[in-house]
Amino acid sequence: MSQQISSPPQPNSLETVVSKQVSKQRQLSWTVASNLFVSFKYAWAGITYAFQTQRNFRIHVSVCALAIGLSVFLHLKPVEVAIIAVTSGLVLALELLNTAVESVVDLTVEQRYHELAKIAKDTAAGAVLVSALVAVLVAAMLILPPLFELILSSL
Numbered sequence: 001m002s003q004q005i006s007s008p009p010q011p012n013s014l015e016t017v018v019s020k021q022v023s024k025q026r027q028l029s030w031t032v033a034s035n036l037f038v039s040f041k042y043a044w045a046g047i048t049y050a051f052q053t054q055r056n057f058r059i060h061v062s063v064c065a066l067a068i069g070l071s072v073f074l075h076l077k078p079v080e081v082a083i084i085a086v087t088s089g090l091v092l093a094l095e096l097l098n099t100a101v102e103s104v105v106d107l108t109v110e111q112r113y114h115e116l117a118k119i120a121k122d123t124a125a126g127a128v129l130v131s132a133l134v135a136v137l138v139a140a141m142l143i144l145p146p147l148f149e150l151i152l153s154s155l
Contacts, residue, residue: 088139
């Protein structure tokens with residue numbers, strides 16, 4: 001009986017090409033933003049994308065502007081305006097992260113339903129909802145008393 005010696009399996013040519021492309025993309029990912037200005041440009045592109053495509057982001061931006069505008073109009077203390085700005089900024093940041101999570105999940109599941117994809121998207125949306133509710137509560141506590149005072153004094 002002769003023993004046949006086989007060579008190790010050769011990777012499929014498609015696997016080799018894909019592997020080289022992934023390796024090249026990983027190398028490029030470290031060099032794409034060559035300076036700070038380019039990094040800001042990419043960040044602004046993300047904000048612009050969210051504003052143009054995400055209804056909820058536009059709503060949050062509008063409510064944030066309204067809250068800060070009312071804060072200034074009502075002459076709230078600088079620390080109160082800052083608290084409203086920080087909580088509003090958190091909502092906007094979480095909405096951007098929610099958009100990113102949804103995009104990555106959609107990319108990976110490719111138009112198919114998957115329970116884990118649903119969980120990822122739902123929990124990211126839940127994080128935005130929690131932050132928005134907290135921001136509304138904070139803004140109401142700081143804005144409503146002087147607003148009511150202004151309304152009652154004008155009657």
